[in-house]
Amino acid sequence: MPGPSGTSRAPYLxxxxxxxxxxxxxxxxxxxxxxxxxMTGNVIDGFGFTGAVxxxxxxxxxxxxxxxxxxxxxxxxxxxxxxxxxxxxYWIAFRGGAHKATYLLLLLLPFFVAQVLRAISWKFxxxxxxxxxxxxxxxxxLGPDAHVLxxxxxxxxxxxxxxxxxxxxxxxxxxxxxxxxxxxxxxxxFASRTQAFLRVVLPLSLPxxxxxxxxxxxxxxSDYVNAAVLGGTHNTMIGNVIRTQYLxxxxxxTAAAITFVLxxxxxxxxxxxxxxxxxxxxxxVQAR
Amino acid sequence: MPPTPPxxxxxxxxxxxxxPARRDVLRLxxxxxxxxxxxxxxxxxxxxPEVSAAEFWDGRRRTGRLRFANWPLYMDEDRTQLxxxxxxxxxxxxxxxxxxxxxxxxxxxxPILANGGDIGCDxxxxxxxxxxxxxxxxNYLAPLDHARLPNFAEHGADLYKDTAYDPGNTYCVPYTSxxxxxxxxxxxxxxxxxxxxxxxDPAFKGRxxxxxxxxxxxxxxxxRTGAEPEKSGEREWQAAARALRGxxxxxxxxxxxxxxxxxxxxxxxxxxxxxxxxxxFQQNATEGTDLRFVVPEEGATIWTDNMIIxxxxxxxxxxxxxxxxxxxxxxxxxxxxxxxxxxxxPEAKDRILAHAEDAExxxxxxxxxxxxxxxxxxxxxxxxxxxxxxxxxPGEDEGFTSLFLGITQA
Numbered sequence: 001m002p003g004p005s006g007t008s009r010a011p012y013l014x015x016x017x018x019x020x021x022x023x024x025x026x027x028x029x030x031x032x033x034x035x036x037x038x039m040t041g042n043v044i045d046g047f048g049f050t051g052a053v054x055x056x057x058x059x060x061x062x063x064x065x066x067x068x069x070x071x072x073x074x075x076x077x078x079x080x081x082x083x084x085x086x087x088x089x090y091w092i093a094f095r096g097g098a099h100k101a102t103y104l105l106l107l108l109l110p111f112f113v114a115q116v117l118r119a120i121s122w123k124f125x126x127x128x129x130x131x132x133x134x135x136x137x138x139x140x141x142l143g144p145d146a147h148v149l150x151x152x153x154x155x156x157x158x159x160x161x162x163x164x165x166x167x168x169x170x171x172x173x174x175x176x177x178x179x180x181x182x183x184x185x186x187x188x189x190f191a192s193r194t195q196a197f198l199r200v201v202l203p204l205s206l207p208x209x210x211x212x213x214x215x216x217x218x219x220x221x222s223d224y225v226n227a228a229v230l231g232g233t234h235n236t237m238i239g240n241v242i243r244t245q246y247l248x249x250x251x252x253x254t255a256a257a258i259t260f261v262l263x264x265x266x267x268x269x270x271x272x273x274x275x276x277x278x279x280x281x282x283x284x285v286q287a288r
Numbered sequence: 289m290p291p292t293p294p295x296x297x298x299x300x301x302x303x304x305x306x307x308p309a310r311r312d313v314l315r316l317x318x319x320x321x322x323x324x325x326x327x328x329x330x331x332x333x334x335x336x337p338e339v340s341a342a343e344f345w346d347g348r349r350r351t352g353r354l355r356f357a358n359w360p361l362y363m364d365e366d367r368t369q370l371x372x373x374x375x376x377x378x379x380x381x382x383x384x385x386x387x388x389x390x391x392x393x394x395x396x397x398x399p400i401l402a403n404g405g406d407i408g409c410d411x412x413x414x415x416x417x418x419x420x421x422x423x424x425x426x427n428y429l430a431p432l433d434h435a436r437l438p439n440f441a442e443h444g445a446d447l448y449k450d451t452a453y454d455p456g457n458t459y460c461v462p463y464t465s466x467x468x469x470x471x472x473x474x475x476x477x478x479x480x481x482x483x484x485x486x487x488x489d490p491a492f493k494g495r496x497x498x499x500x501x502x503x504x505x506x507x508x509x510x511x512r513t514g515a516e517p518e519k520s521g522e523r524e525w526q527a528a529a530r531a532l533r534g535x536x537x538x539x540x541x542x543x544x545x546x547x548x549x550x551x552x553x554x555x556x557x558x559x560x561x562x563x564x565x566x567x568x569f570q571q572n573a574t575e576g577t578d579l580r581f582v583v584p585e586e587g588a589t590i591w592t593d594n595m596i597i598x599x600x601x602x603x604x605x606x607x608x609x610x611x612x613x614x615x616x617x618x619x620x621x622x623x624x625x626x627x628x629x630x631x632x633x634p635e636a637k638d639r640i641l642a643h644a645e646d647a648e649x650x651x652x653x654x655x656x657x658x659x660x661x662x663x664x665x666x667x668x669x670x671x672x673x674x675x676x677x678x679x680x681x682p683g684e685d686e687g688f689t690s691l692f693l694g695i696t697q698a
Binding site: 039041042043044047066123128129130149150233241246248251 | 392426683
């Protein structure tokens with residue numbers, strides 16, 4: 001313990017590696033990218049900084065459709081993740097008993113398999129005449145031309161599936177810490193089960209939902225694997241566009257500009273969401 | 289109560305709670321702008337100086353080791369041809385199926401080659417498309433010493449000797465060629481597919497697969513609109529793009545595929561699709577499927593995968609030895625029997641027929657069919673119906689790819 005007069009340097013020193021890490025792997029590259037996004041040129045002769053704001057116009061004008069679609073898919077996947085993941089987290093936290101760890105492991109087990117492999121196995125399972133759709137068609141429940149693959153539904157479901165643990169785990173972590181006596185107190189004060197959930201448990205779990213939304217919405221909106229494997233003709237996401245701009249066209253400035261537009265859109269969305277939910281309050285609850 | 293240091297709580301709060309004041313944001317923005325300007329000098333041209341063959345090969349010796357980067361399914365599991373090569377020359381080969389598609393391979397090696405670094409292979413196989421064009425324009429490839437390629441000179445077909453993309457084989461020696469045509473699954477398609485019209489037939493709404501690669505799909509659009517890909521220009525490209533967009537908007541296309549069209553075609557998710565000849569052959573041979581491959585009457589695309597040596601290769605002598613070894617007709621025949629694509633060594637045909645004589649049952653039937661197949665040994669008439677990719681001048685490629693990516697990436 002340092003003396004009362006000394007301001008301890010230890011905490012600052014402890015965060016130093018973190019700051020250095022961020023500086024090297026986040027701040028520097030992002031400044032570099034910002035600069036690239038304002039360049040013109042080609043891969044053979046090189047790119048020069050010309051302050052080409054036109055790249056942003058091109059990014060917005062040429063790809064607004066894919067950007068909006070990505071945000072929409074990300075949003076749908078996030079909502080789906082909450083709908084599926086919240087009850088799972090709730091059940092494990094409150095009813096999991098001694099086997100909580102086992103249930104969590106079961107939840108994570110599929111994710112030990114590479115993401116691309118998982119997306120590809122979806123193609124087998126959901127094939128037009130595969131194990132799921134085949135019998136439904138044979139029974140006449142679905143028409144002969146019904147299909148799931150190559151549709152927006154397939155892409156959104158693929159996204160939700162792949163990012164489900166990122167929703168379940170933070171919600172679980174928060175629910176697990178909810179003091180059962182608080183719920184009992186609510187019941188003692190004549191709250192019904194529903195009321196106790198809506199007015200006590202749900203508000204207490206919001207920080208977890210908030211964290212889950214961040215961890216699902218951001219990566220799903222910029223994902224490209226699911227759209228490439230499960231999508232059809234009008235399901236391209238902005239991640240696919242960025243990838244081809246980099247790799248196929250070597251149009252680094254355009255790709256960088258699209259990246260920043262996407263980043264701006266995501267940040268705006270998240271700040272709006274945080275404001276609507278009241279981050280200050282969310283953080284306060286989490287800090288307790 | 290234990291004494292708490294007076295700075296504890298505020299400090300902790302300061303560390304755990306982000307409070308981005310406007311001042312900080314401005315400061316950060318300032319720093320970012322400064323850095324951006326510092327980095328603003330640009331990305332220098334990625335080109336390397338041109339080196340003549342004489343300069344490049346001066347003083348080069350064999351090392352006895354070779355690292356070969358190739359595509360999946362481009363050599364059998366036992367790597368028979370490489371074992372033969374090691375027996376014949378003593379050179380040990382590390383074989384890596386590292387190349388899945390041209391753009392990502394190019395994206396991976398380009399920054400390393402720009403700095404003159406080792407890309408982890410001494411010999412690689414790249415298709416005669418945009419990426420090969422860029423590798424050539426950037427001077428990333430070792431010019432070949434043809435004195436070291438006697439087999440290629442003797443056994444290579446003339447057609448593969450003086451190609452439009454690399455006149456005089458200065459840098460490239462073909463590994464294999466293949467056709468892009470139409471494959472269909474007769475289980476679902478109850479008529480014979482003969483023409484590109486079939487890919488635009490509303491009867492197959494939602495059941496047609498097209499390729500995502502800009503050059504591949506452009507060629508089919510061009511052939512469909514009656515243009516010749518090799519001689520096409522901006523006007524023809526626009527017409528082709530319109531035809532392809534119409535096909536998409538009519539709901540005929542189910543999806544745009546990379547190499548992943550085989551499974552949907554086998555399952556019946558798509559009924560007919562743009563396809564590579566060897567894929568269909570291999571699928572029929574290994575999975576027992578009955579998929580058909582046709583060269584549409586309007587014509588089809590022929591492409592060539594080339595063996596090339598990066599200029600940073602550690603064992604260029606060993607690499608060029610393997611290039612030449614694969615032009616031994618017996619070796620070429622063995623390779624063709626596995627990969628089922630067009631071989632640049634015409635004499636391989638007789639060797640395959642001889643192998644068929646010695647084989648029995650299914651193997652015999654398969655080898656005979658292979659040797660007689662116009663998809664593996666096209667006749668001159670058939671070659672006349674085959675077209676190369678659209679040749680793109682430097683500077684044209686971005687507009688061209690953007691036009692066709694606009695179709696596949698809507």
